[in-house]
Amino acid sequence: MTAMLDSPFPLTAVPDAAPSSLPHNLEAEQALLGCLMFDNGAYERLYDGLQAQHFYEPFHQRLFSTIEEQIRVGHLAEPITLLDKFKNDQAFQDLGGIRYFADLVDRAPPAANANDYARVIYDLAIRRNLIRLGGEIAKAATSDTADAREQIEVAEAQLFAMAEKGSSSTGFIPFSEAVSTALQVAEEAFHRDGGLAGTATRLADLDRQIGGLHKSDLIILAGRPSMGKTALATNIAMNVARHYKYEPQADGTRKTVDGGVVAFYSLEMSADQLATRLLADASGVSGDRLRKGEIDMSEFARLKEAAMEIGASPLYIDDTGGISLAKLTARARRLKRTVGLDCIIVDYLQLVTVGEAGGAMNRVQEVSTITMGLKSLAKELAVPVIALSQLSRQVEARDDKRPQLSDLRESGSIEQDADIVMFVYRESYYLGRAEPREGTEEHLKWQEDMDRVRGTAEVIIGKQRHGPIGTVRLSFDENVTRFGNLANPERYASYSNE
Numbered sequence: 212m213t214a215m216l217d218s219p220f221p222l223t224a225v226p227d228a229a230p231s232s233l234p235h236n237l238e239a240e241q242a243l244l245g246c247l248m249f250d251n252g253a254y255e256r257l258y259d260g261l262q263a264q265h266f267y268e269p270f271h272q273r274l275f276s277t278i279e280e281q282i283r284v285g286h287l288a289e290p291i292t293l294l295d296k297f298k299n300d301q302a303f304q305d306l307g308g309i310r311y312f313a314d315l316v317d318r319a320p321p322a323a324n325a326n327d328y329a330r331v332i333y334d335l336a337i338r339r340n341l342i343r344l345g346g347e348i349a350k351a352a353t354s355d356t357a358d359a360r361e362q363i364e365v366a367e368a369q370l371f372a373m374a375e376k377g378s379s380s381t382g383f384i385p386f387s388e389a390v391s392t393a394l395q396v397a398e399e400a401f402h403r404d405g406g407l408a409g410t411a412t413r414l415a416d417l418d419r420q421i422g423g424l425h426k427s428d429l430i431i432l433a434g435r436p437s438m439g440k441t442a443l444a445t446n447i448a449m450n451v452a453r454h455y456k457y458e459p460q461a462d463g464t465r466k467t468v469d470g471g472v473v474a475f476y477s478l479e480m481s482a483d484q485l486a487t488r489l490l491a492d493a494s495g496v497s498g499d500r501l502r503k504g505e506i507d508m509s510e511f512a513r514l515k516e517a518a519m520e521i522g523a524s525p526l527y528i529d530d531t532g533g534i535s536l537a538k539l540t541a542r543a544r545r546l547k548r549t550v551g552l553d554c555i556i557v558d559y560l561q562l563v564t565v566g567e568a569g570g571a572m573n574r575v576q577e578v579s580t581i582t583m584g585l586k587s588l589a590k591e592l593a594v595p596v597i598a599l600s601q602l603s604r605q606v607e608a609r610d611d612k613r614p615q616l617s618d619l620r621e622s623g624s625i626e627q628d629a630d631i632v633m634f635v636y637r638e639s640y641y642l643g644r645a646e647p648r649e650g651t652e653e654h655l656k657w658q659e660d661m662d663r664v665r666g667t668a669e670v671i672i673g674k675q676r677h678g679p680i681g682t683v684r685l686s687f688d689e690n691v692t693r694f695g696n697l698a699n700p701e702r703y704a705s706y707s708n709e
Contacts, residue, residue: 233267233342235268235339236267236332239331239332241315241318242324243325243329244274244278244315246319247275247288248288249289249322254279256326257326261329261332264336265336266332266336267339270300270302270303274293278293281293290312293312294312344369344370348366360537364540368544409421409426410423410425410451411451411454413447413450413454414695416683416697420675422677422678424447424451424554424595425677426594426595427594428589428630429586429589429628430596430598430629430630430631431598431600431631432444432598432599432600433599433600433614433618433632434634434635434636435606435607435614438637438640440599440635441480441488441559442488443635443694444475444556444558445475445489445492445692446694447556448475448556449489449492450470451553452470452471452472452525453524454470455467455469455471455472455524456469456470467551467553471552471554472525472550472552472553472554473525473554473555473556474543474555474556475556476529476555478532478533478557478558479532479562480558485530486528489521490514490517491691492691493520494510498690499690525550532562533562535564536563536580536584536585539557539563539588543555544591544592547594552592553594554596554597555588555592555595555596556597556598557585557596557597558599559599559600559601560582560598560601563581565581579628582624582625583628600625605618613671614636614671614673615634616632616674626674629674630677631676633673634670634673635669636670636671637668637669638667639667642657642660642661642664645657667687667697669684670682671683684697
């Protein structure tokens with residue numbers, strides 16, 4: 212028996228079959244339940260993480276759950292009103308029936324101490340889960356059939372879940388709880404500027420089309436080389452990170468109210484190359500001239516000012532080349548646990564590996580494993596995951612080079628697992644490489660077309676699980692690789708999702 216706080220209960224009311232098996236404190240459970248029945252108002256001051264499953268005694272689990280239900284619907288939770296709920300409960304009768312309730316209330320400590328008892332109960336529940344999980348890990352480790360690296364990944368996922376929620380498995384969630392969460396999201400969107408339910412990208416028409424970046428969504432951002440996939444991803448990353456605001460919570464955690472903490476896995480570019488792009492964007496200094504050192508004092512001053520402005524943004528870059536899915540997942544969990552995490556960007560999908568487990572897989576199976584893993588990670592951490600993807604060469608063989616879902620490499624699994632598929636397309640890129648001879652009628656027509664599309668880009672929403680597909684037009688500055696909002700009100704044409 213683990214005694215954490217002094218309690219007025221002698222611990223003779225509840226039978227203890229295995230006092231040394233798992234850490235628990237029945238006196239703390241009795242004290243808290245007595246507090247709640249004596250003063251229902253104490254429930255509002257309890258530690259948010261406490262749930263019925265954290266009580267050691269099964270009857271105490273049912274009693275806490277019933278008290279919680281009564282209070283939430285506005286009913287009184289005291290011995291007489293609770294009696295009818297448990298009159299057929301054998302454990303209740305074995306404990307003494309209504310006399311047990313009366314003893315809990317009579318010996319209840321001051322309601323001001325309720326939260327202290329709640330934290331003791333919660334802490335001991337976590338310790339019990341750790342012991343159980345340790346046993347499961349030890350048992351799995353003795354098996355010759357399971358891969359050791361996979362066991363590490365599974366164990367880390369379970370530990371992360373315990374660190375976040377106090378339980379290694381959430382199991383079924385009541386529909387009422389899911390509805391309540393959905394209503395809360397809608398309410399936050401209603402009160403938020405712009406009315407977005409998700410995290411804003413700050414690209415107005417894109418946000419209007421997709422509703423921002425939503426938790427648990429896997430978003431595929433695809434395009435041919437030089438279309439601006441990485442540029443758009445870095446723009447979104449910096450827009451989210453620069454606007455990060457949070458509210459401190461009573462338990463010491465932070466609740467994000469705007470923007471967010473971003474993890475950027477740059478598998479193709481180094482961290483300093485990515486930073487150079489972001490500096491060019493923030494300062495307005497040409498990235499090409501920046502790399503060549505062809506800048507003057509005023510531009511250097513702008514660079515220093517931009518570096519100070521964006522340097523404190525919560526954007527974390529991992530430029531490990533060929534990172535495995537297991538390492539990517541583990542590092543994301545660690546960042547979520549230590550700093551917080553609101554968005555993950557992977558540049559790009561085809562460069563992620565599946566480790567030793569991929570030895571017997573073909574490329575389609577590997578990509579399928581990666582997309583399923585990224586979708587699972589998005590759900591586990593409750594953050595949007597944006598994964599960049601290459602397109603097949605068949606785009607170049609068509610007259611209209613706007614990409615389609617079928618152009619995705621290993622498209623089956625990517626299209627299936629993604630909640631949103633977006634394509635970046637710049638018509639000016641292709642027109643610029645098809646210039647006719649000057650002085651001809653074709654050249655005049657070409658010039659008109661170039662003037663029409665220069666400085667613009669299209670983001671084609673090819674799939675959106677929860678909304679319409681369509682095309683969003685954005686501005687694009689090649690010098691600083693910056694996407695932005697077009698001033699023209701006729702910015703995009705949307706199409707039916709059917």
